[in-house]
Amino acid sequence: MIEFGYNIAKDRQIDFDKNDKRISTYVRENEPSFKTCISCGTCTATCSAANFTDFNFRKLQLMVRRGETLEVKEEIKKCMLCGKCYLACPRGVNTRNVIIQINQAIEKIENHDI
Amino acid sequence: MIFDPFVLPFTIGLLILFFIVFYKFGGWIRKFSSEDKSNLKKALFSKNLFVACKEIFYESLLHRKIFRVNPKLGYMHMSLAFGWFLLIVVGNIETRIHSGREINGPFYPIFFKFFEHNRSTIPFSNFFVFLMDLLLLFVMTGVVLAIFKRFYSKFFGMKSTTKLKIGDKFALYSLWFIFPLRYLAESLSSAVYNTGGFFTGTTGDILGSFLPAADIYYYFWWAYSLALGVFFVSLPFSRYMHIPTEVVLIFIRNAGVVASKQYNTLSEIEVNACPRCGICIDKCQLNTSLDNKKIQPAYFLRDVRFNQVKEEIATDCMLCGRCEEYCPVGIKLNNIRVAKRKDFAVDYIDNYKYLPPDEVAKADVIYFAGCMTHLTPSIKHSMTKILDTAKVSYWFMDEDGSVCCGRPLMMNGKDKMAAELIENNKRKILASGAKIFVTSCPICLKVFGEEYNLGIRVMHHSQYLLQLVKENKLKLNLTDNNIVYHDPCELGRGAGIYEEPRELIKRFNNLVSNEFEKENALCCGGSLGNTKMSHDQRNIIAKDVVLQLTSDNPDILATACPLCKKSFTYKSSVKVMDIAEIVANSISQTEPEKIISRKEALMNA
Numbered sequence: 001m002i003e004f005g006y007n008i009a010k011d012r013q014i015d016f017d018k019n020d021k022r023i024s025t026y027v028r029e030n031e032p033s034f035k036t037c038i039s040c041g042t043c044t045a046t047c048s049a050a051n052f053t054d055f056n057f058r059k060l061q062l063m064v065r066r067g068e069t070l071e072v073k074e075e076i077k078k079c080m081l082c083g084k085c086y087l088a089c090p091r092g093v094n095t096r097n098v099i100i101q102i103n104q105a106i107e108k109i110e111n112h113d114i
Numbered sequence: 115m116i117f118d119p120f121v122l123p124f125t126i127g128l129l130i131l132f133f134i135v136f137y138k139f140g141g142w143i144r145k146f147s148s149e150d151k152s153n154l155k156k157a158l159f160s161k162n163l164f165v166a167c168k169e170i171f172y173e174s175l176l177h178r179k180i181f182r183v184n185p186k187l188g189y190m191h192m193s194l195a196f197g198w199f200l201l202i203v204v205g206n207i208e209t210r211i212h213s214g215r216e217i218n219g220p221f222y223p224i225f226f227k228f229f230e231h232n233r234s235t236i237p238f239s240n241f242f243v244f245l246m247d248l249l250l251l252f253v254m255t256g257v258v259l260a261i262f263k264r265f266y267s268k269f270f271g272m273k274s275t276t277k278l279k280i281g282d283k284f285a286l287y288s289l290w291f292i293f294p295l296r297y298l299a300e301s302l303s304s305a306v307y308n309t310g311g312f313f314t315g316t317t318g319d320i321l322g323s324f325l326p327a328a329d330i331y332y333y334f335w336w337a338y339s340l341a342l343g344v345f346f347v348s349l350p351f352s353r354y355m356h357i358p359t360e361v362v363l364i365f366i367r368n369a370g371v372v373a374s375k376q377y378n379t380l381s382e383i384e385v386n387a388c389p390r391c392g393i394c395i396d397k398c399q400l401n402t403s404l405d406n407k408k409i410q411p412a413y414f415l416r417d418v419r420f421n422q423v424k425e426e427i428a429t430d431c432m433l434c435g436r437c438e439e440y441c442p443v444g445i446k447l448n449n450i451r452v453a454k455r456k457d458f459a460v461d462y463i464d465n466y467k468y469l470p471p472d473e474v475a476k477a478d479v480i481y482f483a484g485c486m487t488h489l490t491p492s493i494k495h496s497m498t499k500i501l502d503t504a505k506v507s508y509w510f511m512d513e514d515g516s517v518c519c520g521r522p523l524m525m526n527g528k529d530k531m532a533a534e535l536i537e538n539n540k541r542k543i544l545a546s547g548a549k550i551f552v553t554s555c556p557i558c559l560k561v562f563g564e565e566y567n568l569g570i571r572v573m574h575h576s577q578y579l580l581q582l583v584k585e586n587k588l589k590l591n592l593t594d595n596n597i598v599y600h601d602p603c604e605l606g607r608g609a610g611i612y613e614e615p616r617e618l619i620k621r622f623n624n625l626v627s628n629e630f631e632k633e634n635a636l637c638c639g640g641s642l643g644n645t646k647m648s649h650d651q652r653n654i655i656a657k658d659v660v661l662q663l664t665s666d667n668p669d670i671l672a673t674a675c676p677l678c679k680k681s682f683t684y685k686s687s688v689k690v691m692d693i694a695e696i697v698a699n700s701i702s703q704t705e706p707e708k709i710i711s712r713k714e715a716l717m718n719a
Contacts, residue, residue: 048518053468077462080535087486087489087640087680088489092648094647096642100429100526104460
């Protein structure tokens with residue numbers, strides 16, 4: 001087969017009628033400031049972990065909203081919880097608690113609690 | 115055998131109390147590790163026992179630490195505890211002398227005035243009657259103050275008193291009744307048999323003049339006995355469990371049993387030793403600034419004791435340590451709080467494999483700015499300026515962005531994740547061969563000092579700068595600025611560093627003192643220990659603190675923590691500066707060409 005140097009990308013379409021909103025709902029309930037995020041990316045610019053790897057809090061919150069639970073679980077482990085993002089956030093999102101609540105939501109999903 | 119049915123409630127209550135208390139104590143001692151057990155055994159036959167007894171006398175009976183917080187409150191606790199204790203001791207001596215027996219029924223000294231009407235046979239009887247009346251008066255003043263405090267706590271300098279659980283209510287109300295009933299019973303008996311002294315005798319004469327004392331005095335002895343019985347039975351289920359537990363706790367502490375990071379038997383004993391006096395409630399800024407009266411240690415420890423800890427209570431605390439500083443029992447409150455957070459924390463392993471391979475530079479001194487300092491860059495720039503001027507051979511470890519020290523993770527109960535970061539940083543620090551480790555962030559300072567086991571000197575920049583000034587490596591210009599210094603929680607109460615920053619400021623500025631300084635310092639509200647507070651709540655706290663600190667209109671509000679600086683900067687009309695910035699600004703005759711050469715020097719080396 002001839003290699004043309006490009007191939008068909010994996011389907012990344014997200015069906016918003018069917019996506020998994022469990023983490024998103026859990027975090028919104030327990031940390032309402034999560035709702036005020038405007039995806040500006042200031043958190044990512046200041047992130048300690050993002051200095052060394054492609055960890056990205058802005059992307060993380062997007063994945064939570066899209067319901068990409070598995071990806072979130074792997075991604076969130078990179079966070080050092082240092083709190084720089086929280087101090088930089090122009091919307092006052094309590095980012096450290098968002099991380100902690102996502103952790104708990106994932107654990108609850110694995111234990112079939114939510 | 116001297117006996118009357120009315121002694122039964124008291125006697126049964128006392129037996130139940132002894133049974134439950136010894137059952138609990140036995141359970142705790144059994145749960146100690148074998149090392150702790152041998153420590154306890156050794157302490158029983160060493161001078162530690164005397165040290166412990168002395169402390170028990172000062173704290174459990176005289177309540178010296180409460181006196182320090184407020185003398186009126188201290189007197190109230192002392193009159194109840196020490197007064198009651200003396201009543202028991204003197205009463206026992208009196209009855210021993212009288213009966214000549216070694217062992218009496220436990221109720222005999224308590225109800226002595228009911229059983230013995232003929233005083234002529236007792237040696238020194240007048241002296242004992244006078245003494246017992248005096249002691250009863252002493253205790254009664256305490257009871258009156260205690261009842262008064264429930265309704266008007268401001269008189270004692272307390273803005274709020276602890277809310278009670280059902281067991282507490284039983285114990286508290288029966289405690290209120292015990293001594294007034296004893297007073298009435300003895301007075302009425304005295305009206306009939308003339309057994310009273312200056313206090314009960316006089317009252318008895320007055321009461322006897324219009325009451326049929328001979329008919330009713332018996333019922334008051336019943337009531338007195340019942341009140342005692344109810345108090346004894348409810349004691350182990352109420353906050354008054356602290357009375358026996360504190361004695362044991364002081365002994366265990368003196369035996370050398372130390373608190374660990376986990377919730378263990380010592381923590382359990384500490385939790386039971388909490389009297390819920392409420393001193394922590396007034397000291398907590400979440401109460402004074404935010405009117406949150408749910409999370410303070412008095413309530414948190416109660417929840418721990420009855421296994422009802424909720425995540426939002428455990429995590430809604432700034433870990434500033436003000437409560438711990440004033441706790442009259444000396445409970446390690448932050449330790450218990452963090453240990454309990456572990457129950458809710460999700461702790462992974464192998465998270466930080468992405469961290470780059472170590473790039474280490476050899477130097478005498480390591481400078482570690484810390485995450486928070488990277489958000490307040492003027493501090494790190496000041497530090498590099500100072501270090502360059504002083505010609506220190508140093509390595510700026512996190513110049514290109516820091517790997518977190520691990521403390522924020524530990525504060526949230528994620529020890530395994532923190533251990534990974536600690537291991538990474540430690541490897542780099544040791545490889546550099548430095549003798550001194552300097553950090554600008556007090557939050558980092560604590561973890562580098564206590565968890566890393568580096569074997570080299572760990573210093574905060576305020577300490578290191580003072581050392582540089584003392585060694586004449588820095589020449590500073592005098593200014594006439596009035597500076598008020600804010601003690602960061604982690605630096606002051608956390609690491610006990612109060613004097614070095616002050617000495618540094620005093621050398622070339624005027625230091626203004628403030629009511630809220632040293633142990634009484636307030637928290638800026640920035641705290642990484644709390645994950646529940648919102649931005650607005652933090653701002654309210656920061657504003658309150660700035661208002662207090664700048665009440666004398668200083669020229670500069672100085673602090674020694676980047677997070678404190680960040681919290682204050684936009685709330686203060688007074689200029690907020692880190693101590694490193696103040697020093698950097700005062701350096702006389704900087705020589706610019708030498709500053710630029712730092713990186714080159716590193717590269718050449």
